[in-house]
Amino acid sequence: MSNKAVAGNTIVIHAVGDVGPRRIEYGEPPDTLFTMVHEKIKEADVSFCQLERSFSTRGCLQYRDHNTWYGRVHPDNVKALVFAGFNVVSNASNHAFDYGPDAMLDTIDILRQNNMQVIGVGKNIAEARKPVIVERKGIRAGFLAYCSVLPVEYEAREEKTGVTPIRVSTYYEAQEYQAGTPPKIITVPLEADVLAMEEDIRKLRSQVDIIMVSMHWGIHHIAGVLAMYQPEVGHRAIDAGADLIIGHHAHVVKGIEIYKGKPIFYSVGNFAQETPQHIKPPKDMVDHSTSAVYKKWQEEPGWDRYKGARDKRYTMMARIIAGKEGIRRVSFLPGFVNKKAEPEFLTRSDERFAEVLHYLEPWCKELGTALAVEGDEIVVSRTSGGL
16 A cells, blocks of 8 residues: 555554664665665655663673673664664663663664664663654554563663663473473563553553554564564553554564454564674683574574574564554565565565465464465455455
8 A cells, every 4th residue: 555545644653673783883875774665665654663772882791690682882883773764762672771771872862863762771660651642634543562581681761871661581391291292381470560561552552543662572583483472462462452563572573452342462583683703701700592493594694793593684664553542453564685684575476475374374274363465565454354
């Protein structure tokens, strides 16, 4: 559906997942990361992304009990987001505090200086929980962000800079009498954090027409699988008054659920996540992070800059049409990420369009969701028909 076909009393929201620009470090112009998609992104009244970097030259590397990359890049990389046209950014992630409070606060400042509003992080928990409200065409949209995959001490507190948390505990339960069989994995969100989220949503509800909640959550790299806590948290957010949930962190696209007429995108996948392979962890750090189940692919020549299995290259941009009474239409534009981490939207004549669709269909079907092709978009609805 073109923007010309959108009614004048509605707005369009575009939302994508993990973005990690570092073109400056590669000696390339920042805008090259979004050359193929920026015009489409800018067609929306509001465009959202999840930032997986800190834009700063300050800060100290924080202790982490596992080996991973660390997400601080030169502040000029913000020009990539400006070129793309994003105006609401969540920085609530498991990398937002990699270089501590100075780098996080620098990131917030530089995003705001470039006319982007920031959610999910702050100098304290009150600021991190503060929503962003954007008004377009007389319609007010509110945005909140949370993270469930936080390293220890990355969360914001009353007098501590950090991320808005929804912390989760993990337990294991035997499913069979046979020794050595896989256990059931039980994940339980911290009730105090979920209650705080519900309070945020209820307080925002009376101020806006639409509420979008960003969730950095779930199980990364594994196709289709959701953690037990995700539907619970998603449903409670909607019960509290949210209209739309955009999930990310998984690095692959996952199923979409329509709950009480409201869409939950469990993962919209990576969008423009440049892989910082040359950033080394601290010397003598023990590697606890890479389980064999996460790496079942064979590395392909030429993909050093964006490594991973083929399904990591699938991406999408959620496209939401909403009015003062709520959401009217839910769809997404399927995409593909190339060897330089650059996203491209696909047309239905491209064989990769069907590849992304067929990958998603089984996971959506399990959640009671139907996908229908309309032009170069894929429309989302309940299998029983309609939202």
